[in-house]
Amino acid sequence: MVTVFQEPITAEEIKAKVRDLGADLVGIADGEVLNQHPPDPANPKRPSDITDHDAGRVIVIAKRLTAGTTRLTRWDERHKYYNDELVLNALEMLSLELVLWLEDRGYPALIVPPTHVDPRDYNGDPAASLGPVLSLEHAAVEAGLGTLGLNQMLLTPEFGPRVQLTAVLSSVPVDCDARIAESLCRGPACGRCLSACPGDVIGHWDRDWEACDTYRSPHGFNALADHIGRIIDEPDIQKKKAMLRSEDQFYLWQSILRGAGVVTGCRRCQDVCPVGDDYPALADALDAIPEDNDDKRARLAAMLADEAKGVLPASYLAARRWIGAPAGPEDEGA
Protein backbone atom coordinates (compact mmCIF):
# COMPACT_ATOMS: atom_id res chain seq x y z
CA MET A 1 0.00 0.00 0.00
CA VAL A 2 1.38 3.41 -0.89
CA THR A 3 1.98 5.16 2.43
CA VAL A 4 0.99 8.58 1.08
CA PHE A 5 -2.63 7.40 1.30
CA GLN A 6 -2.29 6.43 4.96
CA GLU A 7 -3.28 8.61 7.91
CA PRO A 8 -1.14 8.33 11.06
CA ILE A 9 -3.02 6.22 13.60
CA THR A 10 -2.29 4.76 17.04
CA ALA A 11 -3.21 1.55 18.82
CA GLU A 12 -5.24 3.56 21.34
CA GLU A 13 -7.25 5.21 18.57
CA ILE A 14 -8.05 1.80 17.08
CA LYS A 15 -9.09 0.42 20.49
CA ALA A 16 -11.25 3.46 21.23
CA LYS A 17 -12.97 2.99 17.87
CA VAL A 18 -13.56 -0.72 18.54
CA ARG A 19 -15.08 0.06 21.95
CA ASP A 20 -17.23 2.81 20.41
CA LEU A 21 -18.53 0.19 17.99
CA GLY A 22 -19.74 -1.92 20.92
CA ALA A 23 -16.92 -4.34 21.73
CA ASP A 24 -16.14 -5.22 25.34
CA LEU A 25 -12.47 -6.15 24.91
CA VAL A 26 -9.82 -5.50 22.27
CA GLY A 27 -6.13 -6.32 21.98
CA ILE A 28 -3.56 -6.14 19.22
CA ALA A 29 -1.12 -8.95 18.39
CA ASP A 30 1.90 -8.93 16.11
CA GLY A 31 1.07 -11.01 13.03
CA GLU A 32 4.69 -12.08 12.68
CA VAL A 33 4.70 -13.50 16.24
CA LEU A 34 1.60 -15.54 15.36
CA ASN A 35 3.32 -16.71 12.18
CA GLN A 36 6.25 -17.94 14.26
CA HIS A 37 4.12 -19.67 16.92
CA PRO A 38 1.29 -21.65 15.32
CA PRO A 39 -0.60 -23.71 17.96
CA ASP A 40 -0.16 -26.88 15.88
CA PRO A 41 3.17 -26.71 14.02
CA ALA A 42 2.23 -29.90 12.11
CA ASN A 43 -0.77 -28.08 10.61
CA PRO A 44 0.05 -24.40 11.00
CA LYS A 45 -2.72 -21.85 10.58
CA ARG A 46 -1.01 -18.49 10.33
CA PRO A 47 -2.09 -14.97 9.46
CA SER A 48 0.35 -15.13 6.54
CA ASP A 49 -1.65 -18.09 5.15
CA ILE A 50 -4.65 -15.76 4.84
CA THR A 51 -2.97 -12.73 3.28
CA ASP A 52 0.55 -11.93 2.14
CA HIS A 53 0.04 -8.21 2.52
CA ASP A 54 -2.31 -7.21 5.29
CA ALA A 55 -1.57 -9.44 8.30
CA GLY A 56 0.99 -7.30 10.09
CA ARG A 57 -1.37 -6.85 13.02
CA VAL A 58 -4.13 -9.09 14.35
CA ILE A 59 -6.75 -6.99 16.14
CA VAL A 60 -8.66 -9.40 18.40
CA ILE A 61 -12.11 -8.26 19.49
CA ALA A 62 -14.34 -9.79 22.18
CA LYS A 63 -17.94 -9.31 23.13
CA ARG A 64 -19.33 -10.77 26.32
CA LEU A 65 -22.08 -13.38 26.39
CA THR A 66 -25.29 -12.32 28.08
CA ALA A 67 -25.52 -13.02 31.81
CA GLY A 68 -29.16 -14.05 31.58
CA THR A 69 -28.36 -16.94 29.26
CA THR A 70 -25.28 -17.90 31.25
CA ARG A 71 -27.57 -18.34 34.24
CA LEU A 72 -29.60 -20.96 32.30
CA THR A 73 -27.94 -24.12 33.52
CA ARG A 74 -28.98 -26.68 30.87
CA TRP A 75 -26.23 -27.11 28.30
CA ASP A 76 -28.75 -27.74 25.47
CA GLU A 77 -30.91 -24.69 26.04
CA ARG A 78 -31.89 -23.17 22.70
CA HIS A 79 -32.29 -19.69 24.22
CA LYS A 80 -28.54 -19.82 24.74
CA TYR A 81 -27.84 -20.91 21.17
CA TYR A 82 -29.93 -18.04 19.76
CA ASN A 83 -28.64 -15.36 22.12
CA ASP A 84 -25.05 -16.40 21.46
CA GLU A 85 -25.68 -16.32 17.74
CA LEU A 86 -26.93 -12.72 18.09
CA VAL A 87 -23.74 -11.80 19.97
CA LEU A 88 -21.82 -13.30 17.08
CA ASN A 89 -23.86 -11.25 14.60
CA ALA A 90 -23.05 -8.07 16.54
CA LEU A 91 -19.35 -8.98 16.53
CA GLU A 92 -19.41 -9.58 12.80
CA MET A 93 -21.08 -6.23 12.15
CA LEU A 94 -18.73 -4.27 14.37
CA SER A 95 -15.66 -5.94 12.85
CA LEU A 96 -16.92 -5.00 9.37
CA GLU A 97 -17.33 -1.39 10.57
CA LEU A 98 -13.75 -1.48 11.84
CA VAL A 99 -12.47 -2.80 8.51
CA LEU A 100 -14.21 0.04 6.64
CA TRP A 101 -12.92 2.62 9.15
CA LEU A 102 -9.33 1.35 8.75
CA GLU A 103 -9.64 1.29 4.97
CA ASP A 104 -10.93 4.90 4.96
CA ARG A 105 -7.59 5.75 6.65
CA GLY A 106 -5.55 3.90 4.07
CA TYR A 107 -5.07 0.48 5.72
CA PRO A 108 -6.58 -2.50 3.88
CA ALA A 109 -8.10 -4.94 6.36
CA LEU A 110 -10.09 -8.17 6.51
CA ILE A 111 -12.12 -10.13 9.03
CA VAL A 112 -11.30 -13.60 10.37
CA PRO A 113 -14.61 -14.81 11.82
CA PRO A 114 -14.51 -17.53 14.51
CA THR A 115 -16.77 -19.79 12.47
CA HIS A 116 -14.60 -19.96 9.37
CA VAL A 117 -13.01 -23.40 9.05
CA ASP A 118 -10.53 -24.33 6.35
CA PRO A 119 -12.41 -26.46 3.76
CA ARG A 120 -9.07 -27.98 2.69
CA ASP A 121 -9.01 -29.79 6.04
CA TYR A 122 -12.23 -31.70 5.31
CA ASN A 123 -11.46 -35.35 4.57
CA GLY A 124 -14.95 -36.75 4.02
CA ASP A 125 -15.52 -37.60 7.70
CA PRO A 126 -18.26 -35.29 9.08
CA ALA A 127 -17.40 -36.34 12.66
CA ALA A 128 -13.80 -35.09 12.41
CA SER A 129 -13.16 -31.85 14.29
CA LEU A 130 -12.07 -29.08 11.93
CA GLY A 131 -10.06 -26.18 13.26
CA PRO A 132 -10.57 -22.56 12.19
CA VAL A 133 -8.35 -20.84 9.64
CA LEU A 134 -6.75 -19.01 12.56
CA SER A 135 -7.19 -19.92 16.21
CA LEU A 136 -8.72 -16.78 17.69
CA GLU A 137 -8.22 -18.10 21.25
CA HIS A 138 -4.47 -18.29 20.68
CA ALA A 139 -4.49 -14.93 18.89
CA ALA A 140 -6.36 -13.46 21.87
CA VAL A 141 -3.63 -14.66 24.21
CA GLU A 142 -0.98 -13.10 21.97
CA ALA A 143 -3.04 -9.89 22.03
CA GLY A 144 -2.97 -9.83 25.84
CA LEU A 145 -6.66 -10.57 26.36
CA GLY A 146 -6.25 -13.66 28.55
CA THR A 147 -4.80 -17.16 28.89
CA LEU A 148 -6.01 -20.66 28.06
CA GLY A 149 -7.65 -22.82 30.73
CA LEU A 150 -7.70 -26.50 31.71
CA ASN A 151 -9.68 -27.41 28.57
CA GLN A 152 -7.85 -24.82 26.45
CA MET A 153 -10.72 -22.31 26.35
CA LEU A 154 -9.81 -18.62 26.57
CA LEU A 155 -10.16 -17.02 30.00
CA THR A 156 -10.23 -13.24 30.34
CA PRO A 157 -9.84 -11.27 33.58
CA GLU A 158 -13.08 -9.40 32.94
CA PHE A 159 -15.51 -12.06 31.74
CA GLY A 160 -13.65 -15.34 32.27
CA PRO A 161 -14.44 -17.55 29.26
CA ARG A 162 -17.84 -15.93 28.68
CA VAL A 163 -16.87 -14.09 25.49
CA GLN A 164 -17.02 -14.55 21.75
CA LEU A 165 -14.15 -13.51 19.52
CA THR A 166 -13.44 -12.20 16.09
CA ALA A 167 -10.30 -10.74 14.53
CA VAL A 168 -9.35 -8.15 11.96
CA LEU A 169 -6.09 -8.40 10.04
CA SER A 170 -4.39 -5.21 8.88
CA SER A 171 -0.81 -4.10 8.44
CA VAL A 172 -1.44 -0.90 10.35
CA PRO A 173 1.85 0.00 12.07
CA VAL A 174 0.72 0.34 15.69
CA ASP A 175 2.04 -0.97 19.00
CA CYS A 176 1.12 -4.51 20.04
CA ASP A 177 -0.04 -5.76 23.44
CA ALA A 178 1.95 -8.15 25.61
CA ARG A 179 0.82 -11.61 26.69
CA ILE A 180 -0.40 -12.09 30.25
CA ALA A 181 2.40 -14.11 31.86
CA GLU A 182 0.52 -15.70 34.75
CA SER A 183 -2.11 -18.35 34.08
CA LEU A 184 -5.60 -17.13 34.92
CA CYS A 185 -6.78 -20.73 35.25
CA ARG A 186 -6.85 -22.27 38.73
CA GLY A 187 -6.07 -25.72 37.26
CA PRO A 188 -7.27 -29.10 38.55
CA ALA A 189 -7.60 -27.68 42.07
CA CYS A 190 -10.66 -25.96 40.59
CA GLY A 191 -11.67 -28.27 37.73
CA ARG A 192 -15.22 -26.89 37.64
CA CYS A 193 -15.22 -26.99 33.83
CA LEU A 194 -14.40 -30.72 33.89
CA SER A 195 -16.98 -31.38 36.62
CA ALA A 196 -19.74 -29.65 34.65
CA CYS A 197 -18.93 -30.96 31.17
CA PRO A 198 -21.94 -32.97 29.92
CA GLY A 199 -19.80 -35.01 27.54
CA ASP A 200 -16.98 -35.54 30.04
CA VAL A 201 -14.53 -34.61 27.28
CA ILE A 202 -12.09 -32.49 29.32
CA GLY A 203 -8.66 -33.87 30.15
CA HIS A 204 -5.56 -32.54 31.83
CA TRP A 205 -4.98 -29.22 30.02
CA ASP A 206 -6.68 -30.83 27.07
CA ARG A 207 -10.01 -31.64 25.48
CA ASP A 208 -11.35 -34.33 23.14
CA TRP A 209 -12.37 -31.82 20.46
CA GLU A 210 -14.23 -34.33 18.31
CA ALA A 211 -16.38 -35.46 21.25
CA CYS A 212 -16.88 -31.84 22.32
CA ASP A 213 -18.17 -30.94 18.83
CA THR A 214 -21.27 -33.10 19.33
CA TYR A 215 -22.20 -30.75 22.20
CA ARG A 216 -20.90 -27.39 21.05
CA SER A 217 -22.38 -27.92 17.58
CA PRO A 218 -25.34 -30.22 18.38
CA HIS A 219 -27.17 -29.52 15.10
CA GLY A 220 -24.08 -29.10 12.95
CA PHE A 221 -22.88 -30.83 9.79
CA ASN A 222 -22.19 -34.15 11.50
CA ALA A 223 -25.69 -34.25 13.02
CA LEU A 224 -27.17 -33.37 9.60
CA ALA A 225 -25.18 -36.10 7.80
CA ASP A 226 -26.22 -38.67 10.46
CA HIS A 227 -29.87 -37.64 10.25
CA ILE A 228 -30.03 -37.82 6.47
CA GLY A 229 -28.18 -41.14 6.57
CA ARG A 230 -30.80 -42.57 8.97
CA ILE A 231 -33.62 -41.40 6.68
CA ILE A 232 -31.97 -42.99 3.64
CA ASP A 233 -31.44 -46.27 5.53
CA GLU A 234 -35.04 -46.49 6.83
CA PRO A 235 -36.86 -49.11 4.69
CA ASP A 236 -40.39 -48.27 5.89
CA ILE A 237 -41.73 -45.40 3.75
CA GLN A 238 -44.14 -44.18 6.46
CA LYS A 239 -41.37 -44.06 9.06
CA LYS A 240 -39.18 -42.31 6.51
CA LYS A 241 -41.84 -39.61 6.06
CA ALA A 242 -42.27 -39.30 9.83
CA MET A 243 -38.51 -38.72 10.17
CA LEU A 244 -38.81 -35.84 7.71
CA ARG A 245 -41.31 -34.23 10.08
CA SER A 246 -39.51 -35.14 13.29
CA GLU A 247 -38.23 -32.84 16.01
CA ASP A 248 -34.66 -33.69 14.93
CA GLN A 249 -35.39 -32.44 11.43
CA PHE A 250 -37.10 -29.33 12.81
CA TYR A 251 -34.04 -28.39 14.90
CA LEU A 252 -31.73 -28.99 11.97
CA TRP A 253 -33.87 -26.77 9.74
CA GLN A 254 -34.01 -24.02 12.36
CA SER A 255 -30.28 -24.24 12.87
CA ILE A 256 -29.52 -24.03 9.17
CA LEU A 257 -31.74 -20.94 9.07
CA ARG A 258 -29.91 -19.08 11.85
CA GLY A 259 -26.73 -20.95 12.78
CA ALA A 260 -28.05 -21.39 16.34
CA GLY A 261 -27.00 -24.88 17.45
CA VAL A 262 -24.38 -25.02 14.69
CA VAL A 263 -21.92 -22.20 15.34
CA THR A 264 -23.24 -21.92 18.90
CA GLY A 265 -24.03 -24.74 21.30
CA CYS A 266 -22.85 -26.10 24.62
CA ARG A 267 -20.83 -23.69 26.75
CA ARG A 268 -21.36 -25.24 30.16
CA CYS A 269 -17.59 -25.16 30.83
CA GLN A 270 -17.60 -21.41 30.14
CA ASP A 271 -20.62 -20.77 32.33
CA VAL A 272 -19.29 -22.39 35.52
CA CYS A 273 -15.71 -21.08 35.37
CA PRO A 274 -15.13 -18.87 38.44
CA VAL A 275 -12.54 -16.72 36.66
CA GLY A 276 -13.76 -13.26 35.65
CA ASP A 277 -14.96 -10.10 37.35
CA ASP A 278 -18.46 -11.03 36.18
CA TYR A 279 -18.64 -14.36 38.04
CA PRO A 280 -19.86 -13.13 41.48
CA ALA A 281 -23.05 -11.83 39.85
CA LEU A 282 -23.62 -15.25 38.24
CA ALA A 283 -22.62 -17.50 41.12
CA ASP A 284 -25.99 -18.06 42.79
CA ALA A 285 -27.22 -19.82 39.64
CA LEU A 286 -24.00 -21.62 38.81
CA ASP A 287 -22.14 -22.62 41.95
CA ALA A 288 -23.88 -26.00 42.19
CA ILE A 289 -22.73 -28.53 39.55
CA PRO A 290 -25.18 -31.44 39.27
CA GLU A 291 -23.02 -33.13 36.61
CA ASP A 292 -20.19 -33.70 39.09
CA ASN A 293 -19.47 -37.24 40.28
CA ASP A 294 -16.90 -39.38 42.13
CA ASP A 295 -15.09 -40.41 38.97
CA LYS A 296 -14.55 -36.81 37.87
CA ARG A 297 -13.38 -35.84 41.34
CA ALA A 298 -10.91 -38.76 41.39
CA ARG A 299 -9.46 -37.76 38.02
CA LEU A 300 -9.00 -34.15 39.15
CA ALA A 301 -7.29 -35.37 42.34
CA ALA A 302 -4.90 -37.50 40.24
CA MET A 303 -4.08 -34.48 38.03
CA LEU A 304 -3.43 -32.38 41.10
CA ALA A 305 -1.15 -35.05 42.58
CA ASP A 306 0.82 -35.24 39.31
CA GLU A 307 1.25 -31.47 39.22
CA ALA A 308 2.39 -31.44 42.85
CA LYS A 309 5.18 -33.82 41.75
CA GLY A 310 5.99 -31.53 38.79
CA VAL A 311 4.55 -33.99 36.27
CA LEU A 312 2.74 -32.15 33.50
CA PRO A 313 1.09 -33.75 30.46
CA ALA A 314 2.31 -33.29 26.90
CA SER A 315 -0.80 -31.24 26.17
CA TYR A 316 0.29 -28.66 28.72
CA LEU A 317 3.90 -28.61 27.52
CA ALA A 318 2.76 -28.06 23.91
CA ALA A 319 0.44 -25.19 24.92
CA ARG A 320 2.22 -23.57 27.86
CA ARG A 321 2.99 -20.45 25.85
CA TRP A 322 -0.75 -19.76 25.88
CA ILE A 323 -1.71 -21.36 29.20
CA GLY A 324 0.97 -19.64 31.23
CA ALA A 325 2.57 -21.10 34.33
CA PRO A 326 0.10 -23.06 36.49
CA ALA A 327 0.51 -22.88 40.25
CA GLY A 328 3.44 -25.03 41.39
CA PRO A 329 5.64 -26.13 38.48
CA GLU A 330 8.32 -23.99 36.94
CA ASP A 331 7.62 -22.39 33.57
CA GLU A 332 10.67 -23.20 31.52
CA GLY A 333 10.69 -20.03 29.43
CA ALA A 334 7.77 -20.69 27.13
Ligand code: SF4
Ligand atom coordinates in the same frame (compact mmCIF):
# COMPACT_ATOMS: atom_id res chain seq x y z
S1 SF4 B 1 -18.33 -27.06 25.23
FE1 SF4 B 1 -19.56 -28.51 26.49
S2 SF4 B 1 -18.85 -30.54 25.81
FE2 SF4 B 1 -17.30 -29.08 25.13
S3 SF4 B 1 -15.78 -28.99 26.77
FE3 SF4 B 1 -17.26 -27.35 27.19
S4 SF4 B 1 -18.75 -28.28 28.57
FE4 SF4 B 1 -17.62 -29.96 27.61
Ligand code: SF4
Ligand atom coordinates in the same frame (compact mmCIF):
# COMPACT_ATOMS: atom_id res chain seq x y z
S1 SF4 C 1 -13.29 -23.80 35.54
FE1 SF4 C 1 -11.46 -23.76 36.84
S2 SF4 C 1 -10.10 -25.30 35.91
FE2 SF4 C 1 -11.67 -24.83 34.39
S3 SF4 C 1 -10.78 -23.20 33.13
FE3 SF4 C 1 -11.94 -22.19 34.76
S4 SF4 C 1 -10.43 -21.82 36.40
FE4 SF4 C 1 -9.56 -23.33 35.00
